[in-house]
Structures are given as C-alpha cells and as structure tokens.
Amino acid sequence: xPKAKPAADDCCTPTAKVRSRATRPYVPLCKALADETRxxxxxxxxxxxGMLCACEIxxxxxxxxxxxxxxxxILREAGLVxxxxxxxxxxxxxERPVVExxxxxxxxxxx
Amino acid sequence: xPKAKPAADDCCTPTAKVRSRATRPYVPLCKALADETRxxxxxxxxxxxGMLCACEIxxxxxxxxxxxxxxxxILREAGLVxxxxxxxxxxxxxERPVVExxxxxxxxxxx
DNA sequence: GGCATTCATCGACGTTCGTCAATATGCAAA
DNA sequence: TTTGCATATTGACGAACGTCGATGAATGCC
Numbered sequence: 001x002p003k004a005k006p007a008a009d010d011c012c013t014p015t016a017k018v019r020s021r022a023t024r025p026y027v028p029l030c031k032a033l034a035d036e037t038r039x040x041x042x043x044x045x046x047x048x049x050g051m052l053c054a055c056e057i058x059x060x061x062x063x064x065x066x067x068x069x070x071x072x073x074i075l076r077e078a079g080l081v082x083x084x085x086x087x088x089x090x091x092x093x094x095e096r097p098v099v100e101x102x103x104x105x106x107x108x109x110x111x
Numbered sequence: 112x113p114k115a116k117p118a119a120d121d122c123c124t125p126t127a128k129v130r131s132r133a134t135r136p137y138v139p140l141c142k143a144l145a146d147e148t149r150x151x152x153x154x155x156x157x158x159x160x161g162m163l164c165a166c167e168i169x170x171x172x173x174x175x176x177x178x179x180x181x182x183x184x185i186l187r188e189a190g191l192v193x194x195x196x197x198x199x200x201x202x203x204x205x206e207r208p209v210v211e212x213x214x215x216x217x218x219x220x221x222x
Numbered sequence: 223g224g225c226a227t228t229c230a231t232c233g234a235c236g237t238t239c240g241t242c243a244a245t246a247t248g249c250a251a252a
Numbered sequence: 253t254t255t256g257c258a259t260a261t262t263g264a265c266g267a268a269c270g271t272c273g274a275t276g277a278a279t280g281c282c
Contacts, residue, residue: 011200011228012164018171021154027147033216034145035240036138043132046220053123054259060129067241069260088249088258089122094220102217105144109157110210122258146270165229178271180230199228199279224282231276238269246261252254 026105029098032078037061038071042080042094051084051091137216140209143189148172149182153191153205162195162202 033039044060045052058068072092075081079098084091144150155171156163169179183203186192190209195202 012167018155018159018163018167020151020171021158023150023154024147027145027150030141030144030150033141034138035141036135037240039134039138039141040131042220043134044129046222047132048129052129056123056129058259060131063240064242065259066243066261070240073260085248085259090259096221099217099221102213102220106210106213106217109153109205109213110207111157148270169229174270175272176229177231177273181270184230196229196278201229226279226281228279229277232274234273235271236269237271239267241265241267243264244262247259249256249258251256 021108023105023108026101026108028078029080029101029105032074032080035071035074037063037068038075041068041071041075042099045081045092045094051093054083054090054092057092132219134216134219137212137219139189140191140212140216143185143191146182146185148174148179149186152179152182152186153210156192156203156205162204165194165201165203168203 033042040060041057044057054068054072057072058065061068072081072083076083079095081092082095084093144153151172152168155168165179165183168183169176172179183192183194187194191206192203193206195204
C-alpha cells in the first residue's frame with residue numbers, strides 16, 4: 001500500500017484548504033515604507049501639513065543629495081508623495097489617499 | 112563676506128525647522144511586511160481565524176521548507192505571529208495587537 | 223533503543239538595496 | 253550666452269535579503 005503523502009493530515013483538518021486574502025497589492029506599498037529614511041521623510045511631510053521643499057528634506061538628514069533624491073523617487077513611484085516643480089525648486093507633499101491604504105491592510109489582516 | 116549656506120531660504124520659510132514625527136518604531140514592522148510571501152502568510156492566518164499548522168503553510172507555497180521557516184521566524188521576531196508547539200507540530204496564530212500598529216502608523220502619517 | 227517525522231538552523235549563492243562621487247539636466251539671473 | 257544653483261540620473265560598491273540543500277534538534281511511535 002503506498003502511503004503517498006505521509007501524514008500532514010493529523011495536525012490539522014485538511015478540509016479548509018486555506019484560501020489566503022488578497023495581500024499582494026500591498027507589497028509595493030510596504031516595500032516603500034520599509035526604510036528608516038523614507039518613513040522619516042513621510043513623518044516630516046505629515047508634521048508640516050502642506051508641502052516641503054526638497055532642499056529642506058535634504059537638510060534634515062546626514063545623507064548625500066543623490067541618496068535623498070533616490071528615496072524621494074521611490075516614494076513618488078509608490079504614490080505616497082507627489083512633486084510639484086516651481087521654478088528651480090521641487091515641492092513634495094503627502095498623498096493621503098495612499099497612506100489610507102495602510103488602514104485597508106490593517107483591516108484585511110485584523111478583522 | 113562668507114555666504115555660508117548659499118540659499119535654501121528663498122524656497123521655503125526657514126522658521127519651522129520641521130520636526131518629524133516618531134516613525135522609527137515602525138521600521139521593523141514595515142520591514143517584516145515588505146515581502147510577498149510573508150504578507151500572504153499573514154493573509155492565510157487572517158482568513159483562518161484560529162491557528163494554522165506550519166505544514167499547512169508550507170503546502171501553500173512553491174518554496175522550500177527552510178525558506179518558509181525563515182519567513183515565519185521573521186514574522187515571529189516582529190511580533191506579528193506567535194507559535195505554539197503541540198507535540199511534533201507547530202501552530203502559528205496572528206497577533207492582532209501588532210497588526211493594529213499599522214493603524215497607528217496610518218494615523219501618524221495621515222491625520 | 224532505533225527510526226521516522228516535523229521543524230529550525232547553517233552555509234552558500236545570486237539578487238536586491240542603500241549609499242556615494244561624478245555627471246547630467248533644467249531653470250534663472252547676470 | 254554664460255554662469256550658478258537645485259535636483260535628477262548614472263555607475264559602482266558593500267551590505268542585506270531571499271532562496272536552497274544539507275544538517276541538526278526535538279518529539280512520537282515501533
């Protein structure tokens with residue numbers, strides 16, 4: 001008699017088949033948030049309700065200008081911030097609707 | 112006359128000094144969530160309200176057993192799940208209070 | 223005891239990521 | 253047009269990460 005799948009039926013009722021919830025859409029969002037510098041940039045933008053000049057963001061960190069620009073691009077591509085050019089300067093502001101998706105994920109996992 | 116800090120005073124009112132909000136505590140949480148496999152494990156645990164046997168989690172993915180074990184460890188260290196040994200088997204369950212911290216982060220950034 | 227099973231750990235490998243210096247781009251004033 | 257400044261892009265480097273095969277630790281059954 002072939003025993004095939006050896007066991008794994010004694011530990012849990014094999015009925016349910018466990019369909020997972022749709023979490024994939026939140027992966028890029030979480031990846032964008034998974035960095036100390038980027039989270040702090042968002043914290044700055046949240047504190048200052050309006051916009052923030054890129055130079056002011058740079059001045060807040062001990063990081064090079066290209067590095068900050070890199071992080072701002074990732075936040076932009078994730079939709080978490082938007083940039084508005086005004087002459088030479090670039091003003092960044094928080095995109096609250098995308099931040100709200102954090103609440104959706106919380107509800108998806110906790111409710 | 113030294114011009115020191117060249118400009119950066121024409122683009123934004125230099126008064127505010129922009130104190131960022133305390134986002135650092137959420138960095139480990141976001142790092143733990145920033146992976147498709149781990150997010151889907153949490154989705155499985157959310158769907159099935161109770162616990163889930165480790166073997167059932169492994170069966171859900173096309174990944175090796177050590178890889179799933181590795182992800183489960185990261186989720187455990189982040190406090191997102193807890194494990195309970197029952198004989199040979201290991202049952203994982205979701206730690207909702209930690210998931211709730213996603214709501215805190217959302218409020219910190221969006222309110 | 224001896225053996226099988228479940229799960230965790232280790233070591234190695236390729237990939238992704240954060241960082242910087244150097245360079246490019248775009249805009250504005252002289 | 254030329255010069256200067258703000259920001260983005262490129263290329264390179266080391267560190268961190270996801271993955272696997274092999275091994276180890278703990279438990280239950282014969």
